[in-house]
Structure formats: structure tokens, C-alpha cells
Amino acid sequence: MHSNHLLLEEPVRMASVLEPSKPSYFPAMTKIVGTLGPKSRSVEIISDCLKAGMSVARFDFSWGETEFHQETVENLKIAIRSTKNLCAVMLDTGGPELQVVNKTEHPISLEADSLVVLTPDQNKEATSNLLPINFGGLSKAVKAGDTIFIGQYLFTGSETTSVWLEVTEMNEEDVVCLIKNSATLSGPLYTLHVSQIRIDLPTLTDKDKEVISTWGVRNNIDFLSLSYTRHAEDVRHARDFLSKLGDLNQTQIFAKIENIEGLTHFDEILQEADGVILSRGNLGIDLPPEKVFLFQKAAVYKCNMAGKPAVVTRVVDSMTDNLRPTRAEATDVANAVLDGSDAILLGAETLRGLYPVETISIVGKICAEAEKVYNQDLYFKRTVKYVGEPMTHLESIASAAVRAAIKVKASVIICLTSSGRAARLISKYRPTMPVISVVIPRLKTNQVRWTFTGAFEARQSLIVRGLFPMLADPQHPAESTSATNESVLKVALDHGKAAGVIKSHDRIVVCQKVGDASVVKIIELED
Ligand SMILES: Nc1ncnc2c1ncn2[C@@H]1O[C@H](COP(=O)(O)OP(=O)(O)OP(=O)(O)O)[C@@H](O)[C@H]1O
Numbered sequence: 466m467h468s469n470h471l472l473l474e475e476p477v478r479m480a481s482v483l484e485p486s487k488p489s490y491f492p493a494m495t496k497i498v499g500t501l502g503p504k505s506r507s508v509e510i511i512s513d514c515l516k517a518g519m520s521v522a523r524f525d526f527s528w529g530e531t532e533f534h535q536e537t538v539e540n541l542k543i544a545i546r547s548t549k550n551l552c553a554v555m556l557d558t559g560g561p562e563l564q565v566v567n568k569t570e571h572p573i574s575l576e577a578d579s580l581v582v583l584t585p586d587q588n589k590e591a592t593s594n595l596l597p598i599n600f601g602g603l604s605k606a607v608k609a610g611d612t613i614f615i616g617q618y619l620f621t622g623s624e625t626t627s628v629w630l631e632v633t634e635m636n637e638e639d640v641v642c643l644i645k646n647s648a649t650l651s652g653p654l655y656t657l658h659v660s661q662i663r664i665d666l667p668t669l670t671d672k673d674k675e676v677i678s679t680w681g682v683r684n685n686i687d688f689l690s691l692s693y694t695r696h697a698e699d700v701r702h703a704r705d706f707l708s709k710l711g712d713l714n715q716t717q718i719f720a721k722i723e724n725i726e727g728l729t730h731f732d733e734i735l736q737e738a739d740g741v742i743l744s745r746g747n748l749g750i751d752l753p754p755e756k757v758f759l760f761q762k763a764a765v766y767k768c769n770m771a772g773k774p775a776v777v778t779r780v781v782d783s784m785t786d787n788l789r790p791t792r793a794e795a796t797d798v799a800n801a802v803l804d805g806s807d808a809i810l811l812g813a814e815t816l817r818g819l820y821p822v823e824t825i826s827i828v829g830k831i832c833a834e835a836e837k838v839y840n841q842d843l844y845f846k847r848t849v850k851y852v853g854e855p856m857t858h859l860e861s862i863a864s865a866a867v868r869a870a871i872k873v874k875a876s877v878i879i880c881l882t883s884s885g886r887a888a889r890l891i892s893k894y895r896p897t898m899p900v901i902s903v904v905i906p907r908l909k910t911n912q913v914r915w916t917f918t919g920a921f922e923a924r925q926s927l928i929v930r931g932l933f934p935m936l937a938d939p940q941h942p943a944e945s946t947s948a949t950n951e952s953v954l955k956v957a958l959d960h961g962k963a964a965g966v967i968k969s970h971d972r973i974v975v976c977q978k979v980g981d982a983s984v985v986k987i988i989e990l991e992d
């Protein structure tokens with residue numbers, strides 16, 4: 466994979482563009498989060514999604530009943546067992562999302578240049594002139610001339626399913642708007658977006674809390690995707706809420722930055738969150754189009770330097786109905802990887818699209834190609850410089866492991882870890898080879914029962930670029946005596962060989978504890 470490594474900053478022979486990609490066991494180092502829904506909920510389709518490279522399943526509670534999502538997650542569990550592909554679970558909150566409610570589900574045609582009234586009276590039926598919404602404060606939040614955008618499944622940008630409105634006047638709680646483009650809204654609900662307006666609703670709504678404490682607890686969610694995160698306080702509040710829900714004190718919080726308010730507080734949010742989702746669907750509406758790329762590059766860079774996963778959304782919208790992405794979309798996926806993203810999040814494409822499996826597969830292939838030309842050397846130096854000196858011992862060990870692996874052309878890095886911290890730090894230095902993170906369970910007690918840690922830590926690495934987790938047998942306690950380390954390492958090597966990533970005569974870099982000391986060692990396999 467790195468033998469014919471090209472650098473975009475150097476002249477690339479045109480012929481190399483045509484060289485076929487070598488088959489590889491790992492589809493890509495960049496991870497794929499797939500949203501599961503109506504078109505991706507059978508055991509068969511989910512199994513195919515896993516085989517195509519999906520490693521995190523997202524459940525979007527902006528829509529759908531809890532029972533519906535429960536059936537889907539049960540099918541996911543069956544698919545994981547039968548394919549033996551690990552997959553983490555992400556719960557995406559509804560948050561303070563404004564929605565148009567269409568109880569009858571009849572399609573609604575909106576004509577350019579006519580007027581439509583938005584009303585908080587949800588008992589009214591949705592028609593071409595009247596749209597009930599789920600928020601009473603809109604008439605106080607907007608003023609004449611403001612822009613409102615309404616779209617099904619969040620802003621695909623398609624002219625026929627989304628509509629722009631201009632506020633003309635307020636009539637008590639109602640808002641009267643001029644329709645700017647003709648469109649037909651179909652389905653039970655659409656998201657409503659008012660550009661650059663603060664919506665005075667809590668980030669974690671009562672409904673979100675209910676869903677997290679029932680569905681979330683029942684399914685041991687690995688990630689909480691916190692929609693419309695606007696302040697660091699939102700993350701702290703969610704963390705406090707999770708801490709009281711048993712095992713969910715281990716759930717990681719990914720802050721979704723989806724409006725200018727979140728962008729403004731990006732640095733403080735990043736400090737509190739475990740990772741960030743660049744929600745380009747919403748943010749792409751709030752920001753002028755010519756600024757979207759700049760936000761992406763700046764935000765991904767900050768996440769990279771903090772060593773926290775960055776997830777990019779809305780890459781191949783057109784694949785919702787088509788078997789191939791547009792050139793702009795294909796290029797965009799590659800650029801997200803070159804910018805340093807950890808994962809790509811697919812929404813409508815897998816949720817309600819016609820080609821969920823093909824979408825995952827093609828996105829994975831584009832990521833893999835982009836990884837080959839990623840300027841690891843430049844990135845590594847920049848990160849070392851940014852972190853400065855003195856480095857923490859662990860970070861110094863982690864970066865040394867990556868450097869050694871590249872110098873000796875190791876095929877993989879194996880990292881023994883319990884907390885997952887060391888493996889994440891290795892990923893931070895963006896090795897060009899996969900990292901097998903061997904999560905060693907630790908016995909813990911909450912005064913009621915004894916359990917092993919490790920499962921959350923292993924699944925949570927499924928969103929981190931380059932990490933491929935393996936859960937060690939709890940019979941190997943985490944004491945890290947040399948005997949247990951050796952036997953764990955042997956299992957990891959066997960696993961890598963069986964998977965085809967490790968071959969005879971390969972060099973492998975191992976990061977582990979020996980006694981109290983962290984060490985990096987290089988081993989060369991014989992046969
Ligand atoms: N159970 C283990 N056996 C051998 N080496 C380990 C083990 N756990 C971690 N290491 C190694 O110890 C170093 C510290 O890593 P990390 O912070 O992930 O350790 P941890 O045990 O998971 O957490 P901590 O020691 O901070 O509670 C790394 O070099 C890592 O590879």
C-alpha cells in the first residue's frame with residue numbers, strides 16, 4: 466500500500482492515475498458511518514453494508530419511532546454476529562430542530578411568488594398556503610426579509626424537494642412568507658432552517674433525554690451525536706446526563722457543529738467533546754457557500770491537532786437516487802480525506818437511498834485512493850511541531866511508533882491498550898499502515914457487580930482513522946506481565962495473519978507496556 470506511495474506535491478506520472486488499485490483487506494483507513502433507516506434495515510442489507518466497510522451505524526432520532534429503530538438495531542446485532550464485522554452504534558439526537566409537520570403525508574405543492582403561512586398550531590392541516598411547525602417562538606425570532614429554508618431530509622439542495630422562503634410579515638404567532646421557488650414537499654416532516662437565527666430551545670430536549678435513557682441504555686450506545694451543539698456547556702450538560710445512566714458514562718459525545726453559533730464556539734466545544742461532526746447539511750445553509758471549505762479545513766485541522774476524531778457529512782447526496790456520484794462529490798470525498806478527516810458520515814444515501822451498499826463501497830474506494838497520496842510526512846512534522854516540547858511520555862511513544870513503522874516499512878502497528886488512549890494517539894500521527902488496537906479488558910466493579918471494561922473502548926475506535934480494534938480474551942488480565950503480553954501479541958499476530966494484513970517476513974511495530982514502562986519494539990516475522 467505504501468510501496469508506490471505518491472505525493473501530490475511532487476510530479477505525478479499520469480500513467481499512475483490509471484494503475485489499478487491493489488486489493489486490500491481493510492477497505493480504507495477512513496471510517497464510514499452509515500445512517501440506518503427504511504432502505505437499510507434488513508439483516509441482509511445491513512450485512513452487506515458491514516462487508517462494504519460501514520463500521521458505525523447511526524440512528525437518527527429526528528424521525529421514526531423507538532420501536533422502529535429497535536427492530537433495526539436488533540437486525541444490526543444479528544448482522545454483526547453473522548459477518549463477524551464489528552460495528553459501533555451512534556444515537557443522533559433530534560435536538561432543537563424546527564420541523565414542518567404534515568400529518569396527512571399528502572404531497573404539498575408550493576408555487577413560486579405566492580404566500581405561505583407558518584403557524585405553530587399543529588392541529589391545522591398542512592396545505593399549499595399553510596404549514597404547521599413544531600415551534601411557537603418563530604414569529605419573535607425572525608424579521609421581515611429573513612430567509613427560511615424548508616427541505617425534506619435536510620437540504621439535499623434538490624430544487625423540487627426543498628424551498629426557499631422570504632419572511633414578509635408576522636401575524637401574532639404566525640409568520641407570512643413569500644415562496645421563492647416552486648417545489649413539492651412529500652413525506653411526514655421536513656426540517657426548517659432560518660439562517661443565522663438563535664433558536665431558544667435546549668440542545669438536549671426532553672424527548673432526546675427520554676430516547677437516550679430508554680433506547681440508548683438498552684443498546685449501550687457508543688456515541689451520542691449531539692445535534693446543534695452551540696456551546697461547550699451543551700456538551701457538559703449531555704455528559705452530566707449520561708453519567709447518571711449506568712454504562713452510558715462510557716458513551717462518547719460527538720458535537721455536531723451545524724450552525725454559526727456552534728462555529729463561533731468551536732474551540733471550547735472541541736475541548737469538551739470526544740469528537741466533532743462537521744454537519745455540512747445544516748451548516749452549509751447557514752454559511753455562505755464560498756466559506757464552507759474554509760470551515761472544513763480549519764475545523765478538521767483543529768480536531769487533528771487535538772487528536773479527536775473529525776467526521777464529515779453530506780458527501781454524495783446524489784447517490785440517494787443514482788449509482789454513481791457526481792465528479793464534484795467524488796472529488797469532495799477525496800478532499801475530506803486529504804484534509805485529514807477520520808470518518809465520512811452517510812445520511813440519506815444509506816437511510817432512504819436506492820443504493821446503500823454501493824454508496825458505502827464507492828466512498829470507501831475513494832477514501833482508500835486519497836489515503837495513498839496523503840502527505841503523511843508533512844502532516845507528521847506539523848503535528849510534532851504543534852504539540853511542542855516537552856511531550857507527554859505516551860504521546861512521545863505513540864509518535865515514535867508511527868515514525869519507526871514508516872522507516873522500517875512495517876505492515877501494521879499493533880498497540881496494546883485498555884483505555885484506548887495509546888491507540889488514539891498513534892492514529893493522531895496518521896500512520897500509513899493499519900493499527901490493530903488490541904483492547905485488553907480490565908475488571909471493574911460498581912459495588913453491585915463485577916464487569917470487564919473493553920467493549921466500549923474497542924467499538925469507539927471504529928470511528929478513528931486507521932484503527933482496527935480487536936478485543937482480547939478477558940482471561941488475559943491487564944497486569945501486563947511479559948507472559949500475558951506475549952500471549953496477547955501472539956493472538957493479535959494470528960488475527961492479522963488470518964485476515965491477510967500480516968504476511969511472513971513482515972516487520973511489525975508493537976507498542977506495549979513492559980512493567981511500568983511503555984515501549985515500542987520492532988519485530989520481524991520469520992514465516
Ligand atoms: N494491558 C496492557 N498490556 C501491555 N501494554 C499495555 C496494556 N495497556 C496499555 N499498554 C501500553 O501502555 C501504554 C499506555 O497506553 P494507554 O494509555 O492506552 O494504557 P491503558 O492501560 O489503556 O491506560 P492507563 O494505563 O492510562 O490507564 C502504551 O504503550 C500501551 O500500548
Ligand SMILES: CC(=O)C(=O)O
Nearest residue numbers: 744745746747778779
Ligand atoms: C448530518 C447532519 O445533520 C447534517 O449534515 O446537517
Ligand SMILES: [K+]
Nearest residue numbers: 527557558559
Ligand atoms: K438528528
Ligand SMILES: [Mg+2]
Nearest residue numbers: 723744746747
Ligand atoms: Mg444536521
